[in-house]
């Protein structure tokens with residue numbers, strides 16, 4: 001079978017991939033291959049169904065009731081904070097987060113700015129929730145969130161609660177086309193509260209994703225790691 | 236389909252328990268606590284068991300489960316029902332985080348920490364029909380795993396529960412990387428074949 005040109009060398013990678021046994025760079029590379037190779041995509045789907053039963057084979061334990069209380073309490077306090085509204089405020093004006101203003105004030109500001117943007121006729125936008133690799137949460141106390149706001153062929157990546165890049169590194173933005181990450185030469189650091197709003201340079205038409213990795217200061221020509229943030233774009 | 240014609244009031248607690256996971260996820264996205272609670276109650280047991288199996292300590296397992304469910308609560312929008320059940324999705328998050336925690340904890344020799352043996356003491360009695368069904372299912376899967384040639388089950392377990400990469404496994408077992416990947420594939424194929432008849436694995 002001659003499907004994808006690169007396919008031949010790959011037949012056994014799917015099993016290692018679904019078991020999480022490829023290392024970061026290999027996994028990212030194979031993941032990109034899968035998106036463009038129907039043979040490997042089918043193999044991954046097939047083998048994933050076997051991996052899905054593995055958690056059920058372990059000795060079943062009772063989850064502690066104290067854990068249940070903790071999880072529900074934490075979730076409820078999120079809800080009270082009006083998480084989503086606050087994020088909208090950060091998205092519109094990330095500097096509010098930097099200035100450490102109170103949630104209530106930032107919220108009011110968010111509504112105001114939302115209204116201004118609407119009045120300015122910025123046009124319809126779609127917000128794409130990005131996947132944030134758990135590796136990006138190395139010392140975060142809360143789950144980092146990343147969203148790509150897209151207006152036509154332009155976009156802005158908004159992150160909150162993203163920890164500072166590891167020592168000697170910065171975040172670098174990439175645009176993925178045809179499974180290949182292209183450098184944008186945009187490097188960024190979040191504010192001390194973890195917020196950043198980064199304009200994606202150039203045209204998003206035909207791109208498949210906006211990605212972020214952590215690279216050495218000065219940036220890299222090609223990503224040296226699996227994406228920490230992956231915002232998929234509809235084809 | 237409108238699940239929530241008057242969703243500000245939210246569905247009644249009892250009503251929520253009747254809903255399927257996929258419907259509940261729709262409510263979780265709306266910020267409906269009661270729906271989140273039901274999802275937690277349905278899947279926390281197997282999530283905790285998996286996290287404990289991987290991390291080997293109760294405290295890390297608890298942290299992993301907490302992180303995973305809060306991630307679900309905060310980003311339920313990421314769930315895509317065309318790509319599998321809610322349970323599979325939740326357990327995928329738990330697995331990733333447990334492996335991350337394991338690697339982060341720099342216990343490079345992966346010896347189980349001092350509270351080993353707690354598994355027996357925590358082992359859960361089955362209280363509900365769903366739990367009894369889960370126990371039977373678990374037994375069937377264990378039988379299928381044990382029926383694999385040892386060299387195949389070993390690489391699957393080292394990778395999935397141990398968090399080792401194929402290169403690490405190749406070194407440990409002193410075998411070529413290609414051989415290790417081949418064993419992983421054969422093992423998963425057989426496991427699939429064995430469980431397909433029981434409807435636990437869907438044929439494609």
Ligand SMILES: [Zn+2]
Pocket residue numbers: 004006007008010033037038039040041
């Ligand atoms: Zn392929």
